Amino acid sequence: MEQAMVDRDTLTRMLELARWAPSGDNTQPWRFEIVDEGLVLIHGFDTRDQVVYDFEGHASQIAHGALLETLRIAASGLGCATSWRLRPESSDRQPVFELHVSRAPGGAADPLFPYIERRVVQRRPMRTTPLTPEQRRALAAAAGESHEVRFFESFAERVTVARLLWDNAYIRLTCPEAFEVHREVIEWGARYSTDRIPEQAVGVDPLTARLMRWVMQSWGRVDFFNKYLMGTVAPRIQLDVLPALGCAAHLFVVARRPPSSMLDYVEAGIAMQRVWLTAHALGLHLQPEMTPVIFKWYATASRSLSVKPGIDDRVRLLSGRLAALLGNDAASGLVVMCRVGSSAPPASRSTRKALADLMTNRSGTELR
Numbered sequence: 185m186e187q188a189m190v191d192r193d194t195l196t197r198m199l200e201l202a203r204w205a206p207s208g209d210n211t212q213p214w215r216f217e218i219v220d221e222g223l224v225l226i227h228g229f230d231t232r233d234q235v236v237y238d239f240e241g242h243a244s245q246i247a248h249g250a251l252l253e254t255l256r257i258a259a260s261g262l263g264c265a266t267s268w269r270l271r272p273e274s275s276d277r278q279p280v281f282e283l284h285v286s287r288a289p290g291g292a293a294d295p296l297f298p299y300i301e302r303r304v305v306q307r308r309p310m311r312t313t314p315l316t317p318e319q320r321r322a323l324a325a326a327a328g329e330s331h332e333v334r335f336f337e338s339f340a341e342r343v344t345v346a347r348l349l350w351d352n353a354y355i356r357l358t359c360p361e362a363f364e365v366h367r368e369v370i371e372w373g374a375r376y377s378t379d380r381i382p383e384q385a386v387g388v389d390p391l392t393a394r395l396m397r398w399v400m401q402s403w404g405r406v407d408f409f410n411k412y413l414m415g416t417v418a419p420r421i422q423l424d425v426l427p428a429l430g431c432a433a434h435l436f437v438v439a440r441r442p443p444s445s446m447l448d449y450v451e452a453g454i455a456m457q458r459v460w461l462t463a464h465a466l467g468l469h470l471q472p473e474m475t476p477v478i479f480k481w482y483a484t485a486s487r488s489l490s491v492k493p494g495i496d497d498r499v500r501l502l503s504g505r506l507a508a509l510l511g512n513d514a515a516s517g518l519v520v521m522c523r524v525g526s527s528a529p530p531a532s533r534s535t536r537k538a539l540a541d542l543m544t545n546r547s548g549t550e551l552r
């Protein structure tokens with residue numbers, strides 16, 4: 185029997201909702217093309233050539249997974265079903281996903297549907313109220329069969345993660361490659377940002393934000409400040425240590441089979457988005473803590489992160505500490521690190537590009 189077509193209004197509503205999927209630094213590395221009433225193309229791209237954090241495009245691929253899962257959940261709430269496949273001829277750098285959409289009369293909405301728009305990153309300290317066994321079970325189940333969730337919850341475990349993030353942040357704040365990214369992605373003075381991270385959602389107090397804004401006008405200032413004025417201390421305390429202690433738990437999402445292909449990272453993104461939406465369904469907030477994971481990818485591949493002397497050694501040491509914490513096997517499958525806890529919703533957040541700006545009928549190099 186031929187599947188019932190979906191009208192364009194419904195497809196548009198589905199895409200409007202799916203725009204709220206998370207992406208690293210709110211890059212939204214996707215463009216949409218409605219081909220006909222049953223087929224939408226997702227033109228993905230990555231930022232590996234511009235963004236040091238997008239190691240081999242994996243951060244973008246995780247975002248693509250989050251988007252595909254959000255599309256599935258959005259469709260379910262609109263009485264539709266989706267299935268997707270990667271166009272075989274598409275490249276890792278510019279994957280094209282075919283999303284087949286059909287009517288699913290009588291199909292139930294996914295219970296995560298109400299949280300698509302409410303999900304938001306919380307970068308500030310949260311309450312330390314421990315997770316209940318049900319919350320722990322639901323978060324672990326949300327990652328699916330192919331991913332395991334390890335919880336670091338006790339005060340001592342949170343201190344261990346805080347120390348790791350303290351050293352990790354030193355790398356992040358003192359390498360010129362990361363500075364280039366930070367300079368581009370923060371929208372200064374803003375509470376909302378359609379295509380970046382607004383200053384007020386970064387997670388520092390207003391005074392530190394003003395100082396950061398001034399210092400970050402040039403690498404020379406940053407370097408001087410770091411070297412002679414302990415410039416990394418205030419941001420590391422506010423962005424790493426206090427949030428690392430101020431949460432219910434850190435979650436390490438580990439692929440049961442270490443990821444090797446682009447689609448493995450897409451699968452990781454599906455798991456991440458399900459965990460994130462489930463956290464909201466449980467009344468919790470979440471913040472990804474991805475840079476240690478990404479730096480570990482550099483170390484494992486013996487790839488240099490920075491031209492600055494000493495940084496690559498620090499990256500290797502950090503990667504070794506992660507392996508010691510999780511065990512070698514789990515560390516090789518580590519795809520997502522995040523923290524969860526309850527808190528009031530953040531007063532500032534990233535919004536999204538308008539759907540019209542995310543629509544395309546083109547592919548390839550013209551995307552961005």
Ligand SMILES: Cc1cc2nc3c(=O)[nH]c(=O)nc-3n(C[C@H](O)[C@H](O)[C@H](O)COP(=O)(O)O)c2cc1C
Pocket residue numbers: 204205206207208209210243244246247250303304305307380381471472473474475533534535
């Ligand atoms: C692959 C990936 C990596 C991310 N890494 C971090 C991170 O290390 N730290 C952080 O605070 N947020 C991280 N985020 C969250 C994004 O910055 C955030 O989702 C985006 O800016 C949109 O904001 P929203 O989630 O509040 O809608 C990450 C998101 C994704 C999908």
